[in-house]
Amino acid sequence: MSRIIAENSGGGHVLDAATGNGTPVCETSFDFTKLPSMPFLLSFNHLTYSVKVGRKMPLLTGGGRTKTLLNGISGVARDGEILAVLGASGSGKSTLIDALANRISKGSLKGNITLNDEVVESRVLKSISAYVMQHDLLFPMLTVEETLMFAAEFRLPRTMSKSKKRTRVQALIDQLGLRNATETVIGDEGHRGVSGGERRRVSIGVNIIHDPIILFLDEPTSGLDSTSAFMIPSYRILGLLDRLIILSNGQTVYTGLPTNLSLYFSEFGYSIPKKENKTEFALDLIWELEGSPEGTKSLIEFNKKWQSKNSELVRLCSSLKEAISVSISKGKLVSTSTAMVPRFANSFWKEILVLSNRSILNSRRMPELFVTRLVAVLVTGFILATILGFYACTDTLPVLLHERYIFMRETAYNSYKRSSYVISNALVVLPGLIILSFAFTTITFWAIGLNGGFSGFLYYLLIIFASFWSGSSLVTFLSGIIPHLMLGYPIVVAILECFLLFSGFFINRDRIPAYWIWFHYLSVIKYPYEAVLHNEFDNSTECFMRGIQLFDDTPLVTIPNAMKVRLLQSFSDVLGTKITSSTCFSRGVDILRNQGITDLSKWDCLFITLAWGFFFRILFYFSLLFGSKNKRT
Incomplete structure (x- = not known):
């Protein structure tokens, strides 16, 4: 297993390239038999990445300036080794990890990244790798075992039996030291759960459940409590590392073995005291040089000379396809097949089933969310009777925004298809919408004294359900394009208010200005409002x-x-x-004529309202397809 770790003096970022063990299957014409052989060799050469830094008034100041985050970074991650990337905050550690993990758009990133001397396709990289994000994004009401089991359902091959998946989960629980927390929920701000360290280990377990060939980790020790972090001496961590890359302002100031740090800085003119931690000395020295007028330019140039005379050779391995096949046959990806790994582990319907089960299980343990919506619907029913019931749908926004980041983490490496998530989300919310619609209808229909008898009640139930369905779908779509909750509520409420204003309730359709009439027909509230009026007054004899x-x-x-x-x-x-x-x-x-409601029948209004719901779900899919790729531009 090969790991690359990026840390600074106050914490770290880790990129862990986990590879299988194997033997070389090809050689060059030179006699390299005494050189180490690498089944997998991740190489990156001359990586350069710049971004535009915007200004407050670009029209007056001539636009933003360009900031270089990576500047000619090169290195290798070897099979069976740990490569740590160190540097101060802002040195480019996370950016380098994102570049190697294909989380930066190819058009923005210069240089080349190869695995076994081959450019890795995005589809292949997603299948053979995993990425542990800095923040632990997990479902709060699932237990540790359930969280890992759902991860196994997503990532392990469909040919593997349920019992074997459970065995894999139990082995991973023991490996991560989570046996005492197996039945404990993850927890969140309102629910007590596992500790920070255990939560971090669960996040790592979710990503290594399928034993990936390459594993990227961003700050794997960030979940440790202060006591644990203090009790872990830096020299112990240093003893685990095989190679180091130290960055300063996006440039390499050291690449090599940790044991060579003393010699490296001694030749540079700064001897490391025997009892002082080598990495801490290096980071402190770099920090001092960064504050000097010349910066780290001299150290960067010295590193280039050092590399030219201390470069190491390794024996070239097999092609990437052959190396992956050999790795799989030896147990990687928990598969018995020697074929290239598939893009997705499960079928489309299996993904929907697993996603639905997970959402239902998590929601069932948080009844306060549904009760809150139910109370909101009942109160709205007593006060406003019909159309403002749309506002009850906004309560789902926080849940959807939380799930959005989990979705981005899981789909970044092909845990399931986006279409499966969209359909599963729709299926899970339907039972709740039916209950809310029935409660709202029962209260308002009889309390207000609406006409139509039992048949009128049934139609009223259908249109209320359709309005909740379209409103829920609208909020779901907006959650796919709104990044933050603070922006979400104002935007959702503003849109619903505009829909209400142009629905025909406050302003008769015939009185709406011609240049705004198009918004009247786009109003999602227009159609259930007109349907209710049709259900009440569409009787020529009364x-x-x-x-x-x-x-x-x-x-x-x-x-x-x-x-x-x-x-x-x-x-x-x-x-x-x-x-x-x-x-x-x-x-x-x-x-109806006086209200300008004559162009559509009540059944037209019902079908159009339902169609709006499906339309917003389709937009939600495209928002996830194009707007949730979790990549830097």
Whole structure:
């Protein structure tokens, strides 16, 4: 197993390239039999990466400046070794890791990265590698064993039996020292769970469950508590390392063996005291040089000369495809097949099933989330009756934004397809939406006294469900394009308010300006609102206003009925039309016509509302496809 670790004096970033053991399958024409052979050799040469640093007023200042994060970085990660990348904050450690892990767009990154002298395709790299992020993104209400078991379902081959996957999980639990926390939930701010160190080990276990050939880790020790971190002497960590790369402002100031640090800095003119930690001395010296007028330029040039006379040779290995096949046959990727690893471990329907089971299990242990939504729906039902029920859908935004980052971590290395996640998400929310719709409908239909009888109640239930479905889908789509919760709520509420304003409830459709009428038809609230009106008033035989009711909502409403009848008789004499207290002045179709609701039937409104929900789910898929690649530009 080959590891590359990047650390600074206050903590570290780790890039762990884990490779299998094997024998070389080809040689050059030279006699390199005495040189070490490498089944896998990850090489990177002259990596350069720059970004535009924006300014507050680019139009007045001529645009932003360019900042170089990596400047000609070269090195190798060898099979069976640990390579640590050290440097102060901002030196380029994480950027280098992202570059090697294919998390930077190819157009932005200059230089070349090869595995066994071959450029690795993104699809192949995702299949044979894993990346442990700096932050532990896990489902809070799953236990340690369940978290690892779901990871096994995603990453282990579909041909492996359930019992073998469980055996692999149990072995990994023992390997990571998590046996005492097996049945403990991960936990979060509101739920007590595993410790920080255990949480970090679970994050690592999730990514090594399939025994990847290459493993990248970003700050693997960041989860340790302060006591544990203090009790781990730096010299012990140094004893685990095989090679070092030390960076300063995106450039290499040392590459080589940790044991050569003393000789290296002695020849540079700075001897390391015998009892002082070598890496701490090196980082302190580099920090001092960075503060000097000339910076680390002299050390960078010295490193180039040092490398030219201390470079090492290794025997070239087999082709990448052959090396992967040999590694798989020896147990890597937990497979018995010698063929190239597939892009995804499971079938499309298997992914949906596993994703759904995980979401349901996590949600079932957090009933407060559903209860909150249910209470919001009930209160909204009592107060607003219908259309503002959309606002209950915003409660799902925090959950979706949390899952979004877990999704990015898992799909970055092909745990499952994006389409599987989208369909699973839709299936999981459906039962909750049905319950919320029934609760909302039961309260509002009978409390308000809506018409239509039982058939009207059933249709009202359908349109309320459709409105919740489209509202939930809208929020789900927005969670795919909104990066932060602080931005999420204002944006979602603002969009729903605009939809409500142009739905026809506050402003009649005929009174909306022509240049805004297009927004009326885009309003998701328009269609359930019109559907409810159709369900209530779409009856040509029922009268909703008779003669004597003309005086309602006027100052004459308090006069005796006999006086109202005489006034109606006077109106008849003047207009020449017989008007009595029972004469019908307004039927349902008249009310719909006055509201400008005549172009669509109630069933059209129902189907369009449902269609909006599916449309937003499709947009959600594309937002994940193009906007959640977890790469730097």
